[in-house]
Amino acid sequence: MKKGYLYIVLSTVLFSSMEIALKMFSNAFNPVQLTFLRFLIGSFILMPFAIKGLRNRNVHLKAKDFYFFAMTGFLCVMVSMILYQMAIVYSPASIVAVLFSCNPVFVVLFAYFILHEKIYKYTIVSLIISVIGIIVIINPWHMSGANSMLGMTLTILAAIVFALYNVVGRKYSERFGGIALTCFSFLFGSMEMILLIFITRINVVSVFFTQIGLKSFASVPILQGINGHTLPGLIYVGIFVTGLGYTFYFLAMEETSAATASLVFFIKPVLAPILALIILHDVITVNMTVGIILIITGSLISFIPGLRLKKKAVLKEDIESFRP
Numbered sequence: 001m002k003k004g005y006l007y008i009v010l011s012t013v014l015f016s017s018m019e020i021a022l023k024m025f026s027n028a029f030n031p032v033q034l035t036f037l038r039f040l041i042g043s044f045i046l047m048p049f050a051i052k053g054l055r056n057r058n059v060h061l062k063a064k065d066f067y068f069f070a071m072t073g074f075l076c077v078m079v080s081m082i083l084y085q086m087a088i089v090y091s092p093a094s095i096v097a098v099l100f101s102c103n104p105v106f107v108v109l110f111a112y113f114i115l116h117e118k119i120y121k122y123t124i125v126s127l128i129i130s131v132i133g134i135i136v137i138i139n140p141w142h143m144s145g146a147n148s149m150l151g152m153t154l155t156i157l158a159a160i161v162f163a164l165y166n167v168v169g170r171k172y173s174e175r176f177g178g179i180a181l182t183c184f185s186f187l188f189g190s191m192e193m194i195l196l197i198f199i200t201r202i203n204v205v206s207v208f209f210t211q212i213g214l215k216s217f218a219s220v221p222i223l224q225g226i227n228g229h230t231l232p233g234l235i236y237v238g239i240f241v242t243g244l245g246y247t248f249y250f251l252a253m254e255e256t257s258a259a260t261a262s263l264v265f266f267i268k269p270v271l272a273p274i275l276a277l278i279i280l281h282d283v284i285t286v287n288m289t290v291g292i293i294l295i296i297t298g299s300l301i302s303f304i305p306g307l308r309l310k311k312k313a314v315l316k317e318d319i320e321s322f323r324p
Contacts, residue, residue: 004255007248012264014245016271019093019100020279021241022085025233031085032220036197038238039077040190045243046183049250053177068172069184070192075165077189078196083158086216091151094282097272098137098292099155101265104299105130106163114167126301133294139287179250186242197222266299 025034054061087096105127111117138152165185173181197220199205209218226234252261269292276282 004252004260007252007255008261008263011245011248011252011261012267012271014241014248015264016097016268016275018237018241018245019088019097019272020276021233021237022088023093023276023280025230025237026085026089028230028233029225030220031089031216032082032193032197032200033222033224034234034237035077035081035085036190036193036222037234038242039081039186039193041234041238042242042246043183043186043190045239046179046186046247049247050177050180050183053180057175057177059175059180065172065176066188069181069188072165072169072181072185073187073189074192075161075168076185078192080158080161080165081189083154083161087151087154087158089151089216091148091155092276092282093280094273094276094284094288095137095152096155097276098269098288098295099134099152100159100162101269101272102130102134102156102295103159103163103166104265105134106160107166110164110167111170115170122301126298128298129301130295130298133291133298135291136287136294137291177250178253179247182246182250194222196220266296269295 022034029037084096084100087100108117108119108123108127112119134156169181169185176184200209200217200220206218209215249261249264252264273282273284273288273292277284
């Protein structure tokens with residue numbers, strides 16, 4: 001159990017520093033290029049754990065499984081993470097970190113419509129409070145600059161697609177295990193991204209993206225920008241944040257429980273802005289503080305049904321232990 005909490009601390013620190021590290025090196029790399037590199041590196045770090053997990057589950061991958069990984073990789077890496085990286089370019093790292101942490105709000109909605117999971121009264125209250133927190137942070141009545149609005153919009157879109165990826169992945173996560181599902185989604189998403197990168201190098205495509213104002217998708221480089229100054233940052237976001245961050249998170253789930261490991265996403269909305277303030281000098285406004293409190297409150301309320309069920313299970317176990 002102690003080892004599990006160590007994994008929680010490590011994954012929390014790494015995940016909380018994610019937006020800061022990506023912001024610091026966003027000018028050195030093309031957003032699409034950086035997304036491709038970090039998830040390709042991350043998939044290699046996760047691979048040994050993924051193979052071990054599949055062997056322990058006695059799972060042999062079939063052709064249909066690869067199609068599934070291609071779909072989850074498309075949702076997670078190709079769509080969500082490109083939107084996420086673009087958001088970091090246009091918005092402060094602290095705002096992106098907090099808003100993206102709200103993706104569980106959308107997970108509940110997708111789970112209801114796709115998996116037909118029940119929505120409890122507590123869940124509805126949680127959603128309402130979390131959405132109010134998002135609105136408070138966005139502060140649509142006092143938006144300052146088009147870039148801020150664009151960055152926040154991209155962050156929310158990234159969170160929505162990431163939530164969809166999570167819900168779609170739930171159908172098979174029990175079979176593959178969390179690490180394997182994440183690893184192969186990252187790998188297939190990276191393979192899809194390399195195809196996208198080659199397509200952007202076609203002259204007609206490059207000119208088209210340039211003319212419509214999407215220069216980031218025109219002639220995307222692969223290795224350009226990697227040098228002695230940027231390599232440490234790439235190693236950090238690829239190996240540590242993307243690779244080891246997810247590894248520690250899933251190891252924390254194995255050592256404790258899914259509910260306990262999810263503490264990572266309660267701490268991140270608080271820790272990430274503090275780190276951004278210290279490292280990037282991002283300002284923590286009153287709106288952000290109020291929004292963070294509302295989001296954390298909403299998230300905690302969503303745990304009430306789970307705590308009730310856990311309490312009932314413990315009570316039942318105690319009763320069983322007294323039986324002859």
